[in-house]
Amino acid sequence: MPEAAPACLGCGACCFSQLTEYVRVSGADHARIGARVDELTHFEGNRCYLNMLDGHCAALVIDLTTSQFVCSIYETRPDTCRDLERASDACRGEVHAKRERPLLLLTSLLARR
Numbered sequence: 001m002p003e004a005a006p007a008c009l010g011c012g013a014c015c016f017s018q019l020t021e022y023v024r025v026s027g028a029d030h031a032r033i034g035a036r037v038d039e040l041t042h043f044e045g046n047r048c049y050l051n052m053l054d055g056h057c058a059a060l061v062i063d064l065t066t067s068q069f070v071c072s073i074y075e076t077r078p079d080t081c082r083d084l085e086r087a088s089d090a091c092r093g094e095v096h097a098k099r100e101r102p103l104l105l106l107t108s109l110l111a112r113r
Helices: 025-038 077-083 089-098 100-112
Strands: 043-044 047-050 060-063 068-071
Touching: 025 043, 025 047, 025 077, 060 100, 089 100
Parallel strands: none
Antiparallel strands: 043 047, 060 068
8 A cells, every 4th residue: 555645734845956947937826926926936038937945846845833835826726736735746856856955955944944
């Protein structure tokens, strides 16, 4: 039996990448993001992407009190994020490949307090 997928708020692995073109933002996504769209997205040519900050999506908020990874635009997040289902093969792949990244960032942020 495969290992249970961690709770999203305790994981955040899918929000991490070293790529600046990690999460594609469609025209519908761009409109849905609303007021924060200019802060959270950038264009490469005619394609739009979510901004990355310190190796993770700029919309990701790390709550140091609860050690949770919270999407600040969860209700308006891009379709790419909406389509990634918890415990799916794609989710498990993200966790397998990047499980240590959120934990390293959390540890680093907590050490700075």
